[in-house]
Amino acid sequence: MILVAGLFLLLLPFLTPYKSLASQMLIFAIFAIGYDIVFGFTGLLSFGHAAYFGLGAYGAGLSLIHLSVPAVVALLIGILISVLAALPIGYLSIRRRGIYFAMTTMAFAQMLYFIAFKWRALTGGDDGLHGVPRPPLGPIDLGSEVTLYYFILFFFILSVVLGIRIIHSPFGKTLECLRENEQRARSIGYNPTKFKLISFALSAFFAGLAGGLYALLQNFVPLFSLHLDTSGDIVLMTLIGGKGTLYGPILGAMALLFLKDLLTSHINIWPLFLGLLFVISVMTFRKGVFKELKEKLFKS
Amino acid sequence: MDYYFILAQLFNGLILGSLYVLLSLGLTVIFGTLGVVNFTHGALYMLGAYATYTVVTLLHLHFLLAILICPILVGLIGILLEKFLISKLYRLPHFYNLLLTFGIMFFIQDAIKIIYGPEGEPFNIPSFVRGSVNLGFMLLPKYRLFIIGMTGVLASGVWLFIDKTKLGAIIRAGTDDSEMADALGINISRTFTLVFGMGAALSGIAGVIAAPIQDVQPLMGMNFLVETFVVVIVGGMGSIRGSILAGLIVGELVTLGIIFWPPLSTTLIYIFMAIVLIIRPRGLMGRAAFFE
Numbered sequence: 001m002i003l004v005a006g007l008f009l010l011l012l013p014f015l016t017p018y019k020s021l022a023s024q025m026l027i028f029a030i031f032a033i034g035y036d037i038v039f040g041f042t043g044l045l046s047f048g049h050a051a052y053f054g055l056g057a058y059g060a061g062l063s064l065i066h067l068s069v070p071a072v073v074a075l076l077i078g079i080l081i082s083v084l085a086a087l088p089i090g091y092l093s094i095r096r097r098g099i100y101f102a103m104t105t106m107a108f109a110q111m112l113y114f115i116a117f118k119w120r121a122l123t124g125g126d127d128g129l130h131g132v133p134r135p136p137l138g139p140i141d142l143g144s145e146v147t148l149y150y151f152i153l154f155f156f157i158l159s160v161v162l163g164i165r166i167i168h169s170p171f172g173k174t175l176e177c178l179r180e181n182e183q184r185a186r187s188i189g190y191n192p193t194k195f196k197l198i199s200f201a202l203s204a205f206f207a208g209l210a211g212g213l214y215a216l217l218q219n220f221v222p223l224f225s226l227h228l229d230t231s232g233d234i235v236l237m238t239l240i241g242g243k244g245t246l247y248g249p250i251l252g253a254m255a256l257l258f259l260k261d262l263l264t265s266h267i268n269i270w271p272l273f274l275g276l277l278f279v280i281s282v283m284t285f286r287k288g289v290f291k292e293l294k295e296k297l298f299k300s
Numbered sequence: 301m302d303y304y305f306i307l308a309q310l311f312n313g314l315i316l317g318s319l320y321v322l323l324s325l326g327l328t329v330i331f332g333t334l335g336v337v338n339f340t341h342g343a344l345y346m347l348g349a350y351a352t353y354t355v356v357t358l359l360h361l362h363f364l365l366a367i368l369i370c371p372i373l374v375g376l377i378g379i380l381l382e383k384f385l386i387s388k389l390y391r392l393p394h395f396y397n398l399l400l401t402f403g404i405m406f407f408i409q410d411a412i413k414i415i416y417g418p419e420g421e422p423f424n425i426p427s428f429v430r431g432s433v434n435l436g437f438m439l440l441p442k443y444r445l446f447i448i449g450m451t452g453v454l455a456s457g458v459w460l461f462i463d464k465t466k467l468g469a470i471i472r473a474g475t476d477d478s479e480m481a482d483a484l485g486i487n488i489s490r491t492f493t494l495v496f497g498m499g500a501a502l503s504g505i506a507g508v509i510a511a512p513i514q515d516v517q518p519l520m521g522m523n524f525l526v527e528t529f530v531v532v533i534v535g536g537m538g539s540i541r542g543s544i545l546a547g548l549i550v551g552e553l554v555t556l557g558i559i560f561w562p563p564l565s566t567t568l569i570y571i572f573m574a575i576v577l578i579i580r581p582r583g584l585m586g587r588a589a590f591f592e
Contacts, residue, residue: 106529108570118563118564228522228526269410271413275403275404282389283385283388286392
């Protein structure tokens with residue numbers, strides 16, 4: 001299984017219609033890993049996660065443009081900004097449960113979107129942040145799409161390993177416990193707020209990393225990275241893939257991006273299809289396509 | 301600062317606030333009763349506007365007739381959505397319905413884009429309310445006055461209905477304890493369908509009223525969607541009085557923001573929301589026990 005996956009990932013740029021699609025698929029898969037931690041495992045529907053993706057992207061992009069740092073440092077800066085924002089936003093949002101949490105996270109993301117929109121001097125407003133360079137990684141030139149793909153792949157593998165470590169740990173189990181029965185967890189002695197906040201911040205870590213890589217990939221940061229639709233996209237990818245599995249959202253993200261590219265090159269009704277997909281997956285495939293597939297194919 | 305100017309701006313804030321109140325009514329009613337965060341609200345609002353355009357411009361009927369027919373049409377669509385899709389998910393955690401309505405919103409918006417085209421349609425202020433009124437300190441367009449009037453009528457109508465009528469009492473009972481209400485013989489599922497239809501009709505009528513002053517285009521609902529949610533969150537989800545209060549405050553904030561600090565005007569709403577959340581998480585008039 002791992003060999004097949006490994007081979008697939010190594011050859012991906014050559015299997016997709018254009019090279020950077022493969023990179024995009026990995027980027028959103030990284031985003032999805034983080035999102036699954038907060039949504040699938042902790043049970044918190046954050047509807048404003050584009051904020052951390054966008055902050056990671058703008059953070060990395062701006063440091064590449066204005067501070068001329070190496071690529072990895074830029075990524076770290078993006079992640080730092082993303083996590084630092086997640087802490088107060090998460091703290092304020094977590095105070096409320098369920099739907100309120102979702103709406104609050106959405107409102108904060110929208111706030112950041114408007115700030116980025118208005119602050120043209122810094123972000124370029126709705127033109128986006130142009131001219132993000134790709135500094136060479138030592139002797140390796142990241143200019144080629146294929147080389148960049150393998151660079152991103154490295155971080156993808158890192159994210160997967162990190163994700164697995166987080167999930168299969170006492171911390172991860174505590175998150176699942178919180179998801180299932182928060183009062184019970186509290187009565188055993190676990191502080192729900194602390195764990196929820198850490199989970200939220202961790203997901204912002206992955207989102208920020210994904211955002212930074214996105215800035216590198218596109219050489220540009222679109223304002224859309226902070227948009228509500230981007231938040232909606234990641235929820236759908238995670239849900240369709242199968243929340244609470246890690247592999248589900250990864251596959252969900254990759255599949256959705258591939259589908260989007262496939263469809264939009266032929267006909268301009270992507271939102272219609274996306275809406276339909278949302279409706280169908282919420283009404284029927286609630287466990288997620290890939291999780292259902294796994295359970296059917298690997299019946300043990 | 302000129303005294304008259306400030307007064308005029310405060311009045312403008314009242315008008316914007318009225319629009320927010322109008323928009324938030326449909327959302328509050330549905331959330332307060334069903335616990336459903338109705339993302340289709342924006343799309344239903346847009347449908348109200350497009351229905352108005354179709355009725356007035358394409359069918360050459362009077363605007364007042366549109367105010368009567370269009371909300372009913374949108375309400376019917378809402379009823380269909382509730383009956384066949386949304387009601388199936390009541391037993392599940394509330395975020396499923398949030399996601400469902402999010403998806404339906406995309407579908408409706410794109411469907412309208414395909415049918416009517418993406419550029420939008422022009423729609424002017426109906427002739428019977430054109431012109432301005434001289435209030436002494438400012439010239440107020442008659443239509444703005446019409447908006448305030450309609451909002452007042454609708455808001456008080458909804459509030460009176462929920463608070464004073466028997467059906468309103470049934471709805472409130474269903475909100476508080478739907479199982480008990482069901483056990484007492486009240487047809488809860490029909491009540492819920494009705495409430496959703498009502499909420500949808502309210503969203504629709506907001507669209508009708510906004511059509512002359514907002515660009516009528518497929519994504520027009522998105523312009524206000526998140527701000528409307530903020531108004532409802534700040535007011536206390538489920539509280540009509542809360543939405544009214546919050547809507548007016550937000551309207552004033554945005555208008556004053558535009559004068560004194562333009563870049564931050566929309567962001568002010570979110571800062572206000574953050575402050576309210578810190579000081580009083582349930583919202584200005586929310587019921588504390590209402591959260592999951």
